[in-house]
Amino acid sequence: MYDPAYGATDADLITFMGEEVREESAALGRRWFLVAELAGRRFPEMVGRQMYCADSISSVAAEISPVLNISHSRAVWQVETAITLRDRHPQVFKRLCRGLIDYRMVSMIVARTDNVADDVMVELDEAMAGRVEKWMKLSKNKLRDRIDLFIAEFDPAAVRVPPDADKHRYIDIDPGDTAGTAFVSGRLHAEDGAALDQRLDALADTVCSNDPRTKSQRRADACGPLARGEATLACQCGLDDCPARANRAAANAAVIHVLAEQGTIAGTSDKPGYLPGFGVLPAQSVRNLLPAAQTKPVTVPTADTAAQTGYRPNATLTEFLRWRDLTCRWPGCDKPVQRCDIDHTVPWPYGPTHPSNTKHYCRIHHITKTFNTGAGGFTDEQLPDGTIVLTAPTGHTYRSQAHGASMFPALRQPTGTVETTPLPPESPDRIAMMPRRRQTREQDRRERIATERRKRTEIITEQQRQHQAWLAATYEPPPF
Incomplete structure (x- = not known):
């Protein structure tokens, strides 16, 4: 660690930062080199396994995920990226291993060039490798444009086609950045988004005027009643004669499960509970759920009671x-x-x-x-x-x-x-009993690339048609 007390000037600190950034990039490159090398050694042993669910990519990912302490899907991405860099971007890969470019640059290049034909990649890799150091200070959008410009020059049909937003509808609900909260994001059909927006407003307005929350807070809190099928949002005014209380009704309730110690429920402990999928739940948040909750003890088996017969656990x-x-x-x-x-x-x-x-x-x-x-x-x-x-x-x-x-x-x-x-x-034939894929990963990839290249070719053809139509409409023959 660099300490100004040991004589480092302000300029030295900036220099040290730059050196550390380059070392981080070089370390990433070396790690991906090791991943690609392991994959290269494993793949010959797994010939014929590409149609199995646990194919060669999955098997290598399962082997590296414990040492990298990452999920299986992230490990699969690491393996695929390492192989792609080794086989399709050797010159760009060398610059990463030397710390001259960073993760942001490499991930953008890999993503944008995925549709480029293999016989074009050697020349394109050489051309981009000579420019990537100069692109390091570009913004994300400018970097994307520079890469796409090179791709259009070498293989026009390989320029990525923006995804159809309507096909990428989703709703994600993830743990929030503070305990006891969740983060919601998504893309809906416009009419469904409008209906959801109005429904949250309607629920937020079912409290009385003395409720202390803001409209935004009530809309957020209204997601709970909406999910539980309730018709109103519970008012927090604290008044015994709250005019909104008489209107409260509930339909079929959704069920969530929370794990907590008995002391937390009884109020003798402030140890947090746990909400599966979202992490720890503060003790008071657990106790706030109690009025509408059913509590059930978890039976912990002992050495005397644990044994059971049969394959399926009771x-x-x-x-x-x-x-x-x-x-x-x-x-x-x-x-x-x-x-x-x-x-x-x-x-x-x-x-x-x-x-x-x-x-x-x-x-x-x-x-x-x-x-x-x-x-x-x-x-x-x-x-x-x-x-x-x-x-x-x-x-x-x-x-x-x-x-x-x-x-x-x-x-x-x-x-x-x-x-x-x-x-x-x-059994030597044990592997033959493994569940199979409908297509190999490579077949999936080739099918996606062919579809996207076809869309890009159609876009280019239409642009050329429009250009020719514009020329015909604006052309004036020379006077005689």
């Missing part, structure tokens, strides 16, 4: 596993348990259906562990407190504590050891 064990794990247990993965499978660490019936032998894996990690196991694959071990020890094909090990158990100690008490029987030898 309702009590399923509920305990859901709250203990909260997310996929693969290191770096945070998919919620609602989108996960319950996996037997030691496969059933060689290992029992027991809290010390079951946990949640999302579908892709469940498939990866199930079909890419044994020698040269992944193995996992589960401890009585739910901790998972995952061993990668390289021999690296990663410990993963259950997310719920890490926040609520009662959920990580040991549930006893399990008795297992030796597994039979692995």
Whole structure:
């Protein structure tokens, strides 16, 4: 760390900043080089697996996500980007590894040149590599325009076509930047957006004039009643004779689940609760939910009560596993348990259906562990407190504590050891039983590129037609 007390001038500080920025970029380049090298070594071993759900890209992503501590989807993107830089942008890649350009530049180039034909990329890569250092100070939009200008010169049909906004409708509700809040974003049909806007206004106006909240705050609070199917927003005036109270009615209510300790509910503790998908919920926010809530204790199995027969966990064990794990247990993965499978660490019936032998894996990690196991694959071990020890094909090990158990100690008490029987030898045809894709990743990519290139060609043809029409309309023959 640079400290002015050791003689660094203001100019030195600026110089040091620039050096650190270049070192960060170079480190990113070196990391992507390592990812591409690992993929290059793994892919020959996985020939013929491109139609499987856990294809070569997914398998490498599952291997790097624990060490990078990132989700599976981000790991897939890292693998695909590293391979693209190595194979299609070697000259640009060299400049990243030297720290001459940064992540922003590289990600923009990779995205904008995705449609460029392979036989054009060598020349385009050389041409852009000679300019990228000069583009570093350009804004995002100006950088996009410069890259597109080069693409139009080398392969006009490859210029990216703006997406059809109507096809990209969505609503995202994510954790907010402060505890107990959520962030909403989305794109709707205009008529649906107008209806939602009016409905929030209508709900916000069902309180009396003494409510202390602003209109914006009431609109935000109205999302709760709207989601629960309620006809009015609860007034916060605090008056016993509030004129809005008589109008309050409720329809079918939506249900949310919150995990909290008994002391938080009783008011003897201010330890926060947990709202799945949104993180910690302040203790007072938990208590604010109590008037309309039903409380239910989570039954924590003990060594004497945990064992059960059969493959599928019963309702009590399923509920305990859901709250203990909260997310996929693969290191770096945070998919919620609602989108996960319950996996037997030691496969059933060689290992029992027991809290010390079951946990949640999302579908892709469940498939990866199930079909890419044994020698040269992944193995996992589960401890009585739910901790998972995952061993990668390289021999690296990663410990993963259950997310719920890490926040609520009662959920990580040991549930006893399990008795297992030796597994039979692995079938050499085991991989053939893996679920398959409809198309390979490369087929999906080629199909998308062909569609977008066709749209760009149609745009170019129409522009040329309009230009010719304009020339015909403005042309005046010379006088004789």
